[in-house]
Amino acid sequence: MEFSPDTPWQKVLDAVRRWARINSPWAIHYNSGSCNGCDIEILATLTPRYDLERFGVKLQGSPRHADILICTGPVTRQSRERLLRIYEQMPDPKFVVAVGSCGLSGGAFRGCYNIVGDISEVVPVDVFIPGCPPRPEAIIFGMVKLLESLKKGKAEVATVSEGAHA
Amino acid sequence: METQRKFIVPIGPQHPALKEPGHFQFTVDGEIVTDASVRLGYVHRGIEKGAENRNWTQNLYLFERICGICSHVHATALAIGVERLAGVQAPPRAQAIRILMAELERIHSHLLWLGVAAHEGGFDTLFMYSWRDREIVMDLLESLSGNRVNYSVNLIGGVKFDVEDKHRDAILRGLDTLEERTRHYLNVVTTDRTFLARTRGVGTMSRNQAELFGTVGPTARASGVARDVRVDAPYEAYTLFPVNLVTDEGGDLMARFVVRTKELFESYRLIREILDHLPSGELTVRVPRKIPAGETVSRVEAPRGELFYFIKSNGGEKPERIKVRTPSLCNWASVMQVAVGHKLADMPMILSGIDPCFSCNDRMVLINRGSSSQVWSWDELRRYGIEYYKKL
Amino acid sequence: MDSEELIQTAMELLVPWALKVNRPEGNRLDVFVEPHHLKEAVKALVETQWGYFSALTGLDQPPAEDGATEGHIEALYHFCRGPVVLSIRTSVPYSNPVIESICDVIPSATLYERELMEMFGVVMPGTPSTDRLLLADDWPEGVYPLRKSFTGLGEQKLEETDGNAA
Ligand code: SF4
Numbered sequence: 063m064e065f066s067p068d069t070p071w072q073k074v075l076d077a078v079r080r081w082a083r084i085n086s087p088w089a090i091h092y093n094s095g096s097c098n099g100c101d102i103e104i105l106a107t108l109t110p111r112y113d114l115e116r117f118g119v120k121l122q123g124s125p126r127h128a129d130i131l132i133c134t135g136p137v138t139r140q141s142r143e144r145l146l147r148i149y150e151q152m153p154d155p156k157f158v159v160a161v162g163s164c165g166l167s168g169g170a171f172r173g174c175y176n177i178v179g180d181i182s183e184v185v186p187v188d189v190f191i192p193g194c195p196p197r198p199e200a201i202i203f204g205m206v207k208l209l210e211s212l213k214k215g216k217a218e219v220a221t222v223s224e225g226a227h228a
Numbered sequence: 229m230e231t232q233r234k235f236i237v238p239i240g241p242q243h244p245a246l247k248e249p250g251h252f253q254f255t256v257d258g259e260i261v262t263d264a265s266v267r268l269g270y271v272h273r274g275i276e277k278g279a280e281n282r283n284w285t286q287n288l289y290l291f292e293r294i295c296g297i298c299s300h301v302h303a304t305a306l307a308i309g310v311e312r313l314a315g316v317q318a319p320p321r322a323q324a325i326r327i328l329m330a331e332l333e334r335i336h337s338h339l340l341w342l343g344v345a346a347h348e349g350g351f352d353t354l355f356m357y358s359w360r361d362r363e364i365v366m367d368l369l370e371s372l373s374g375n376r377v378n379y380s381v382n383l384i385g386g387v388k389f390d391v392e393d394k395h396r397d398a399i400l401r402g403l404d405t406l407e408e409r410t411r412h413y414l415n416v417v418t419t420d421r422t423f424l425a426r427t428r429g430v431g432t433m434s435r436n437q438a439e440l441f442g443t444v445g446p447t448a449r450a451s452g453v454a455r456d457v458r459v460d461a462p463y464e465a466y467t468l469f470p471v472n473l474v475t476d477e478g479g480d481l482m483a484r485f486v487v488r489t490k491e492l493f494e495s496y497r498l499i500r501e502i503l504d505h506l507p508s509g510e511l512t513v514r515v516p517r518k519i520p521a522g523e524t525v526s527r528v529e530a531p532r533g534e535l536f537y538f539i540k541s542n543g544g545e546k547p548e549r550i551k552v553r554t555p556s557l558c559n560w561a562s563v564m565q566v567a568v569g570h571k572l573a574d575m576p577m578i579l580s581g582i583d584p585c586f587s588c589n590d591r592m593v594l595i596n597r598g599s600s601s602q603v604w605s606w607d608e609l610r611r612y613g614i615e616y617y618k619k620l
Numbered sequence: 621m622d623s624e625e626l627i628q629t630a631m632e633l634l635v636p637w638a639l640k641v642n643r644p645e646g647n648r649l650d651v652f653v654e655p656h657h658l659k660e661a662v663k664a665l666v667e668t669q670w671g672y673f674s675a676l677t678g679l680d681q682p683p684a685e686d687g688a689t690e691g692h693i694e695a696l697y698h699f700c701r702g703p704v705v706l707s708i709r710t711s712v713p714y715s716n717p718v719i720e721s722i723c724d725v726i727p728s729a730t731l732y733e734r735e736l737m738e739m740f741g742v743v744m745p746g747t748p749s750t751d752r753l754l755l756a757d758d759w760p761e762g763v764y765p766l767r768k769s770f771t772g773l774g775e776q777k778l779e780e781t782d783g784n785a786a
Contacts (some may be wrong), residue, residue: 095273099296099377102340106366109343109359138273139759170293173281174274175765195296195377277765312645441728442672455672461647461703476693525648525698525705536675553675553732561728 090128096135112201320507338529386512441562445533448485467565671701676732721747
C-alpha cells in the first residue's frame, strides 16, 4: 500500500505519532562545557522529588532514540563537533532545550579562549531555560512549554521566564 | 594472545569541570585492561587564562563556576588566598559560616556520589533514595543562600549572609532525618550481597600506591592514608572545630563507600557543633581593590580531596596567575594506574569510585577492535558491567 | 614533626641542588634548582617519602619589552606534607624549554606534565604521553594559551571585562 501525505491513513498515522511523541518524549542530555551545576539539577529533576518522568520524559543514552536534546553549558572548542554530531544523529523532528545561562549566552565564561559560543550558535534551540543553574521547577516548566507547543504543531522558540536572553 | 581491543571511553562532564570530562582509552586483552589513558578537555573553558582578564571580585564568581558540585570550596580557596595576600582575615563568624556551608556541601556531594555510584553498579533504587534524601540538604542550602547550586557565599573578606535562628532549627531538623537515613545507607553498603560483589576487593589501591600517586581525599583515606587538609593544615574555623579523620584500611571500592558514608556522620556532628558555638560579630572586613603583589598557596579540602590554588598577584586589580589543581585530577592520575589488571566490567565502578561527578554518562565510547572500530556509549559499558555480573 | 622540622628536613635533603632557598610564608619553602637537577631533587624527596607530589604550576615571565632579557617559563613542583608546601622551582628560557620528565619517579605525574607541555610549550623528554590533555584537537600547534603573549586565536579576542560587567 502506498502512502501519500493526504490519504486518511497517513493522517491517522501522523496523529498517532504526534500523540506518542507528546506523551512520551525521549531525551538525551549533553554537557558541552558546563560547570555541572546545570547537570545535577537536570538529574535532580528526574529523581523522585520532582519526577519529570510523570510527563513521560525519559532520559536515555542514545541520540538515535531521542526526540529532545537537553543541552547545558557554553560550547567549548572540543565539544562543538560532538554536539553537532549528536544533533545530526537524532531523527526528525527534533527539539533542543538549552539549560542555564551558559547555554544561553556563555554566562560567566564568555570571552574565555576555549569557548566557541552559546548553544544557539551551534544548533537551533527551541527552548531557553535561564538561571545559573535553573531550578528544577524551571526545567520542568520549560519541558512542559515545549510539549504544549508540540501539541499545537511546530514549536515556536520559547523563552521560559521573563528577562531572559532573547 | 588475542587481538588487542582498544576502548576509548569519553565519560561525562567531570567534576571540577575546569578540565575534567574525560575520554578514557582502555586497551584490553580479553577481559582484562592492560593499559589506560585519559584525554580531558571537553569542558576545558580556559578559566585560568580568563582569570587574568577579570578583576578579583569577578574571579570569585568565575571560579565558583569551575564546578557546580563543589562550587563553594573553589570560591573559599580563592577568597582565603586573596585575603592572605591582602593581609586581612575574615571575621570569626564569617569563617564559621564558610565551613558550615562547606560541610553542607560535602553532605550534598557525598549523597550525590552515593547515588551515582550505585547507579553505575546497576543499583537504581539506592540512586533514587539517596537523591531523594539529598533534597533535604538542597533545601537547607537554598534557604541559607537563595540558590540550590553555586551559592555565592563568599566575598573577598567575608560572607554574604548570616545564619539566623530559623535556619538553625531547620538545619538541625534536617540533620536528624539525614542521620537516620545515612545509618541505613551504611548498612546497605556494608551488608548487601549484590552490592558487595561489585565492590569488595575491586579497584584496590595499596597504601603505598596511594602515597606515591598523590591520591587525595576520601580515595586516599580509604587506602589508609590519613590525609585531609582540614586536619593537616586547618584553615578558617577548622582550628576551632577540629575534624576527626575517617580512614579505612581496605583500599578497595567498598572502603571508599564506607569512608564517604562515615564522613557524612562527621559532617553532621561538625555542623551541630558549629551551630552551637557560632561566634558572633561582623560578617565582612574591608579589602582593598588592588591586592598587594605576592604569591600564595591556598589549600582547602573539597568533598573529593585537597583543592590546591596557587595565586600570584602583581599588585593590580587583576591576578597575574591563578593555578587550580582540582582533587579529581590527582585521583584520575592514580586511578589510571590502578585500572590496569582489572576486568573491563569493573571500569564503571572503579572510575566512579573516585567520585568524578558523573552528571551525564551518556557519551559515546569508541571501541577499536583490531582494525575495525565500534561505538559504545558509556551507558552500554555500564550495562555490560551489570550484565557481566548477573551471569556470575 | 611540626612544620619547622619538616621544613628543616626538606632543606637538608635538597641542599645539594639548591641555588637559592626562600621562605615566602611560614608554612612554605621555595627551593630554586637548575632544570637538569630537578629530577634528582624530586627523587631525593620520593626516596625519603617526604610528602606527596601535589601540583605542577607553570608561570610565564615574558621577555622584557626592550628585548634585554629573554622570556622564561618557570615550573613549580609543589610537594605537600602536613601543613608544609614545598615548591621546587626551576626556570627554562623560551629558546630551550626543556625539563626532564619525572614520570619514572612519580608515574602519576604524567597528567600534570601533559598540561604543562601544552599550556606553556615546555618540552619534557621521557614523558610517557605527549597527547593533548586539555586543548581541542583542532587547536593550532605552537600556540600556548597560558603564555602572556597569547591574546586569543585569530579574530577571536579574549574579552576584556570592565569592572561593571557581571
Ligand atoms: S548556567 Fe551556571 S550552573 Fe549552569 S553550567 Fe553555567 S555556570 Fe554552571
